[in-house]
Each structure stands twice: as structure tokens, then as C-alpha cells.
Amino acid sequence: MPDLHGIGVSPGRTAGPVHALGAPPVLPAEVPEPGPDEAERAAKALQFVATSLDELAARVTGPAAEVLATQAMMAADMTLADAVAAKIGAGRPAAWAITDAIAEQQETFAALGGYFAERAADLADLRDRAVAWLLDVPMPGLPRPGVPYVLVADDLSPADTALLDDTVLAIVTRRGGPTSHTAILARAKGLPAVVGCAGIQEVPDGTTVSVDGTTGAVATVTEAQVPAIVAAGQAERERNASLTGPGRTADGSAVPLLLNVGGAKDLVPDGEGVGLFRTEFLFLGRTAAPSVAEQETAYRELFEAAGDRKVVLRTLDAGADKPLPFLGLADEENPALGIRGLRTSRVDPTVLAEQLTAVSRAAATTDADVWVMAPMVATAAEAAEFAALVHEAGLPTAGVMIEVPAAALKARQILAAVDFVSLGTNDLSQYTMAADRMNGELADLLDPWQPAVLELVATVAAAGRELGKPVGVCGESAGDPLLACVYAGMGMTTLSMSAPSVAAVRAALAGRTLADCQRLAELALAAPDAESARRSVAEA
Structure with a gap:
């Protein structure tokens, strides 16, 4: 087979035989007469x-x-x-x-x-x-070839990804983008993964390939080459794991590495705090919002587990595109551009007010350094209004997420109204490139290495330096070791990611000085496209 190339979404290198995901059940050609039951x-x-x-x-x-x-x-x-x-x-x-x-x-x-x-x-x-x-046929799902293998699929369902065991060496899919469930869950499991890889489903089962989850390269190799590739990948993981302590560059510039979590069970000692505490899980599947007391209990559990570390909590990120019945929102023709995130408080301010009350009460009884930020903020006026609500609730540190180009372009004015900002690069990529996050045909546009996206990130970082306020990245792109170095070179003050990504990012930063990272940022920003940006940084 010719060498293939997709988007590397979960770093690591390995090699082994490919085996395809089991086919879904097929309905018989002849439709039977329906029974009474x-x-x-x-x-x-x-x-x-x-x-x-x-x-x-x-x-x-x-x-x-x-x-x-x-x-x-x-x-x-x-x-x-x-x-x-x-x-x-x-x-x-x-x-x-x-x-x-x-x-x-x-x-x-x-x-x-x-x-x-x-x-x-x-x-x-x-x-x-x-x-x-x-x-009464076998459930669709993972192959069981009896040997470690590279899993190939058109795409993976969340259930398939959750069931992956240690016989799966890597994942390669035809569809999907950097923010797809396959990408997010592969990173959470620490598996090398490549998505948007055209032609991968034509590769016969048993063909031996190498997979590079950083560069996105998938190439045919001989069985004799496999041990050396696997050993090199394992040595890299062990080398990364051997490094401990806070994130910093080779010359000692601090770049704290924080965690993206959904609750206390996701905390690990390796993280220096929490850069994104997603609170949606507490609200899903309910016909009424959780009470203030219930929320307070859930938040306190995480705050206590965090000790005296920083915890950045994102208020409810839901709305017409993530429907929750109790919000009482009308149907919308274009929900991605509708009432979501902070905008839901325009319809019903009670949910946000009760959440801030619960956060404040939980924070008051723990040692955690609690910061609160709002999603889907587009203007400085929205940022200022949210900051006032946070401070009125007795919480000292208020911020917003930068997820839309308007907010990035006006980052200086927004930062003047809040204490910090955090970049959500998943949505920022979607809105900047006008490309649906789940449209596999547009995966190349959703690549966080797109120079237009990187330019907006750099604009926000510059505003933070000018005003002396923290600017972090909590999008999944922060877990890309190469891109993490680019972000550090731009001046990001924190990077937040899934726990399995921390070791590789720590090692990448430790191998470069701040000046090196600044040079990498310049290379990425000067590149004409995402692939060139990634390649120029990888080869530097």
C-alpha cells in the first residue's frame, strides 16, 4: 500500500497488523410480517x-x-x-x-x-x-485477532472506544477530526491515533503498518521492523514518564500543566491543578436542574480532592445545541450559533445564579484556589457582566473562554473586564474556519495548526502580556506536545489537557528553551497551511 497520511490527534509511535472494526448487523433483504409483540x-x-x-x-x-x-x-x-x-x-x-x-x-x-x-x-x-x-446476532464492535493490533475503522462509536483494551496498539480512522470523540477518547487512554486518513479502510486485515500519532503518518513496514518501532515508542513513553515536577522549559520558564476533568475521579497527582472542570455531567439527563445543595456537594468533592491547587470551573456549557429540557429554550435553525453557554442566562438567569451560589459555598469550605469562567462569550460587555456576577457571589477570580473569533480579536477589551481568559481551541477552530467539528470531510480545516487559528491564539496571548493577566489554553490541542511548545512560545501562562497527555507535553517543554519555543511559534505562524506548520515545527 502507498504511505497514507491523516491528522495525528493523540501522540505516540507504534507498529503492528491492522484489523478492522466489525461490520454492523445487516437487515435481511426480505421484510418479514410483523408479529403482535x-x-x-x-x-x-x-x-x-x-x-x-x-x-x-x-x-x-x-x-x-x-x-x-x-x-x-x-x-x-x-x-x-x-x-x-x-x-x-x-x-x-x-x-x-x-x-x-x-x-x-x-x-x-x-x-x-x-x-x-x-x-x-x-x-x-x-x-x-x-x-x-x-x-440475535453478535454486537458490532472490536475485532479479537488474538494479537496486539492497530484498529482501523470508518469511525468509532463512544462505546467502542471505551471498550478498548491493551491489545489495541493504535487507532486509525477514515473520518473524524481533531475534536471528534475518537480523538478525545484516544488521548484520554494514551493511545496513538490518526483520524481523517483516506484510504485506510482499503488496507487488508493483517497488513503491518507503523502509526505516528503526532505527525499523522501511516506507512507499511515489514514484520522485521516492528520490534524497533515499538521499542522506540516505548522508550519515548518511559523517558516522558521519568520526568516529574512542574511544567517548565529547559531554561526554567514555568508553564504549569493542568488537567481537563469532569469530576474528582479524573484528578491525578501529575497535574498541577485543574484548568477545565466541566460541570455539564451534573446536569445531563435531567428534567430539572440539580439543586444548589446537590451542586455544592459535587463541587466540594473536587475542590477537596484538589487540595490547595488551582481549579478553573467552567459554568454550564449547554443550550440549544446541547439540549437540556429544564432550560426551556426554543428550537433553533442553527444551534451552533444560537443560545448556548453564557447566552442561556439571557433566557433564564436562575440556573447560572444557582450554580455560582453552589460554587461559592463549596469553595468557602475548602483550600482550593477556585477560578470561574463562562463559555461562549463574544463581547467585552458580556465578560464584564459575568465577572460582576462571579464577584457578587463571593468568588474572587472571574474569567471567560475565548472560543469565537470576535472574542479573540477583542481580547484586550475582554481581559480588561475579567481576571483571566482561557482559549477553547476546539470551538475556536470551528468558528474561525466555518467548519463543523464533526464533518470528517473538513477535518483538515479543523486542524488546530491552521495558521489563522494560531494567529488568533497569538493575538490573545499578546493581550494577556500587555495587561499582565493570565491566558491559558484548555482545548485538547494543549495536549499536542509540539503545539504545546508553540503555545509556550506565544506566551501562554498555563496549558490544560487530559491526564495521559501531561507526560509527553512536560518532556517536550523540558527539551526546549523559551527562546526555542518562541522560534517554533514564529515558524508555525509563518506557515501557509496546517500541514506545513506542523512539519516545520517537527523538523526544527
Whole structure:
């Protein structure tokens, strides 16, 4: 096979035989006559899927648990159940009714774009699991070749990714981008991964390949070459793991390495604090917002686990593109550009007010250094209004996320209104490049190495230096060892990432002086495209 190239989304190098993800169940060509119990069978199938995903969510931690819990909620959603019942009422057997109903929902979700388009891929997994249960055939999923292997797929469902074991050496998918679930969960598991790799599904099972999760290269190698490649990758991991202590460059410039977490169970000693505490998990799957007391208990658990370290808490990042019934928001034609994040307080300020009250009460009884930031902020006026609410709640440090180009371009004015900012590079890439985060055909545009995105990041960093205020990165791109050095060269004061990424980023920084990092930043900003930017920095 010719050498292939995709987007490296989880660093590391390895080699082994490729084996493809199992095919989904196929409905028989002839549609049988429906039986009298089709509605009951369909209900049981959907309940089986919801229960099994909930059970799987309970067995994992971090982003995987949140994603699986959301997917289980979709399987149990009454809208889907009603659509399936309508198909059965029209004469379709259970398996066909579920397939038809989900196909219609997928079309609707794909048309909406944004977060809904991301959910369309998850619906396909729900369909396959329900149909497999109804047809009494094996569940679609991971191959079991009996040897360590490189997993190949069109894309991976959250459940497939959560079930990966130590026989999987690396992941390569045809679709997906840097912010896809495959990328996020692969980083969380510390597996080398390449997404957006055209042609990978044409590679026959058993073909031996090397995978570089940093550069995105996938190449055919001989079996004789495998031991040396695996050994080099293992030596690199061991070398990274041997370094301890705070993040800093070779000449001693501090770059604190923080963690992106969803709760206390995601904390590890390796992180110097928490750069992104996602609070959505507490709100998912509910018809009413959690009480102030319930929130206070959950926040206190994390604050206590953090000790006296910094914890940056993001207020509820939800809205029309992440629908929560209790928000009472209207349907929108373009939810990615609608009422989400801080904007939900325009409709109902109570949810934000109660969350800030709960955070303040929890912070008051612990030693954690609690900072609070709002998502989806576009103007300095919004930033100032949020900062006032945070300070009124008795919390001393208020900030906002920079996720839209308008905020990046006006970073100086926004920073004048708050105590700090943090860059969410996933959404910043999406909005800067006008490319849906889950559109695999646009994965190259969603690459955080895009010079236009990097220029906005540099603009925010410069504003922070000018005003003497902290500017961090909490997007998943901070976990890219090479890009982390570029960010350090731009002047980022903190980098926040999934726990498994910390060791590689620490090692990358430790191997370069601040002047080296500044030179790498200049190379990346001068590059004409993302691939050139990544290559020029890797070769420097």
C-alpha cells in the first residue's frame, strides 16, 4: 500500500497488523410480517441499549463516561420511542422500525449541524446495537485477532472506544477530526491515533503498518521492523514518564500543566491543578436542574480532592445545541450559533445564579484556589457582566473562554473586564474556519495548526502580556506536545489537557528553551497551511 497520511490527534509511535472494526448487523433483504409483540420487542431492545451503555459509563472515567451517559440518554429518549412506535403502527417490524426512525432523526440532526451532527453518528451506534439484539446476532464492535493490533475503522462509536483494551496498539480512522470523540477518547487512554486518513479502510486485515500519532503518518513496514518501532515508542513513553515536577522549559520558564476533568475521579497527582472542570455531567439527563445543595456537594468533592491547587470551573456549557429540557429554550435553525453557554442566562438567569451560589459555598469550605469562567462569550460587555456576577457571589477570580473569533480579536477589551481568559481551541477552530467539528470531510480545516487559528491564539496571548493577566489554553490541542511548545512560545501562562497527555507535553517543554519555543511559534505562524506548520515545527 502507498504511505497514507491523516491528522495525528493523540501522540505516540507504534507498529503492528491492522484489523478492522466489525461490520454492523445487516437487515435481511426480505421484510418479514410483523408479529403482535413488535412494539414490546422494540421497547426492550432500546432499553437494553440504554442499560448497557449506562453500565459501561459506570465502568469508565473521564470524557468516556460523559459521552456514554449522553448516548444512553438518547436511547431512552421518548422522542425516539414514539417515532419507533409510529413505524410499528404503520406495519414495520421492530428492527426495521428502529432503523427507519433513527434514519429520520439522523437526517434531522445532520441538517442542524454542530452538536446535533455529532449526535447523528452516535445514533448509528444505537441503531446497530438495537438491531443486533433484535436479530440475535453478535454486537458490532472490536475485532479479537488474538494479537496486539492497530484498529482501523470508518469511525468509532463512544462505546467502542471505551471498550478498548491493551491489545489495541493504535487507532486509525477514515473520518473524524481533531475534536471528534475518537480523538478525545484516544488521548484520554494514551493511545496513538490518526483520524481523517483516506484510504485506510482499503488496507487488508493483517497488513503491518507503523502509526505516528503526532505527525499523522501511516506507512507499511515489514514484520522485521516492528520490534524497533515499538521499542522506540516505548522508550519515548518511559523517558516522558521519568520526568516529574512542574511544567517548565529547559531554561526554567514555568508553564504549569493542568488537567481537563469532569469530576474528582479524573484528578491525578501529575497535574498541577485543574484548568477545565466541566460541570455539564451534573446536569445531563435531567428534567430539572440539580439543586444548589446537590451542586455544592459535587463541587466540594473536587475542590477537596484538589487540595490547595488551582481549579478553573467552567459554568454550564449547554443550550440549544446541547439540549437540556429544564432550560426551556426554543428550537433553533442553527444551534451552533444560537443560545448556548453564557447566552442561556439571557433566557433564564436562575440556573447560572444557582450554580455560582453552589460554587461559592463549596469553595468557602475548602483550600482550593477556585477560578470561574463562562463559555461562549463574544463581547467585552458580556465578560464584564459575568465577572460582576462571579464577584457578587463571593468568588474572587472571574474569567471567560475565548472560543469565537470576535472574542479573540477583542481580547484586550475582554481581559480588561475579567481576571483571566482561557482559549477553547476546539470551538475556536470551528468558528474561525466555518467548519463543523464533526464533518470528517473538513477535518483538515479543523486542524488546530491552521495558521489563522494560531494567529488568533497569538493575538490573545499578546493581550494577556500587555495587561499582565493570565491566558491559558484548555482545548485538547494543549495536549499536542509540539503545539504545546508553540503555545509556550506565544506566551501562554498555563496549558490544560487530559491526564495521559501531561507526560509527553512536560518532556517536550523540558527539551526546549523559551527562546526555542518562541522560534517554533514564529515558524508555525509563518506557515501557509496546517500541514506545513506542523512539519516545520517537527523538523526544527
